[in-house]
Amino acid sequence: MAVRRVNxxxxxxxxxxxxERDEESxxxxxxxxxGSLTLLSPxxxxxxxxxxxxxxxxxxxxxxxxxxxxxxGEGLEGWTAVTKAEPPRIYRLLLQATNLAESQRFYETxxxxxxxxxGGGRIYFDCGPVILGILDQSTAKEGDRSTPTEAVYLATxxxxxxxxxxxxxxxxxxxxxxxxxxxxxxxxxxxxWGERSFYAADPSGNPLCFVDARTLFTGTSEQVAALARxxx
Numbered sequence: 573m574a575v576r577r578v579n580x581x582x583x584x585x586x587x588x589x590x591x592e593r594d595e596e597s598x599x600x601x602x603x604x605x606x607g608s609l610t611l612l613s614p615x616x617x618x619x620x621x622x623x624x625x626x627x628x629x630x631x632x633x634x635x636x637x638x639x640x641x642x643x644x645g646e647g648l649e650g651w652t653a654v655t656k657a658e659p660p661r662i663y664r665l666l667l668q669a670t671n672l673a674e675s676q677r678f679y680e681t682x683x684x685x686x687x688x689x690x691g692g693g694r695i696y697f698d699c700g701p702v703i704l705g706i707l708d709q710s711t712a713k714e715g716d717r718s719t720p721t722e723a724v725y726l727a728t729x730x731x732x733x734x735x736x737x738x739x740x741x742x743x744x745x746x747x748x749x750x751x752x753x754x755x756x757x758x759x760x761x762x763x764x765w766g767e768r769s770f771y772a773a774d775p776s777g778n779p780l781c782f783v784d785a786r787t788l789f790t791g792t793s794e795q796v797a798a799l800a801r802x803x804x
Contacts, residue, residue, distance in 0.1 A: 662702055666694075667778045668709040668718055674775050675706045682737050682772075699726060709776075723771065724778065727785040731768065734782050735760055738772045745771035745779075765789045765799055 669675035676687050676695050683704075687695040693708030704724070728734050738744050744758030749771075755761055757771035768784040789795055 664696075664703040664705055665724060666705040666707045667721075667724065667774065668712075668776055669706045669774075670710055670776045672706065672708040672710060678741060678743070678775050679704070679706065682734065682741060682743070682774075684733075684737070722779065723781045725781045725783055727783050727788055729785050731760055731770070731782060731784045735770050738770070738782075743772045743774065745773060747771070760784075762787070764802065766795065 672693060672695065679695075679697055680687055683697055683699070685697060687697050687706070690696050690705075695706045697704040697706070704726075735744075747757045749755035749757050749761075749763060755763065760768060760770050762768045766787055767789045768787045769781055772780045772782070774780060
């Protein structure tokens, strides 16, 4: 992600001038606010981002020509031009294990795939594009262990098979979702948000949720609207 800063005393349009050297494009730039940040982005088809060389050479491209946004807010010194880029990707999650060997056997059985010892008291399981890592915390004091996350959610095309393995391991949750008797966490149930899932816990108490891959709730506008209608 490319970042460029300009004089903190500049207002939005002075910041554009410093970045763009193209004052004719100011009218084609629109400011907007979101939370504590102010963003300034070029309108579709605007000339912002093209600067003239003056010597007949091709015009250079500036940060805004690559889809950058000017932002300003708390903790930022002046206006900052941030080039459009893909957001960071989650590629690894680490869960603590009070007994590494027991956790390795547990996950190899539950996930149906072998783990990889990678050193440093870590075992990695390849779960699609994200690595699920198990970290040895057997020698850590109780107060030094991290608090388990709310749940690690795993999508699967074989919910029944994973559920049967979880039942064999005796790791199915005995709790209720939202204290609702119709939503036992350890059973394969269609949840109020549309996912068909069940909850379990590993030997170290880390909560897990397995979801039918055909029913994933990813927060699309259609899913949110359907959820809102179901609660009215």
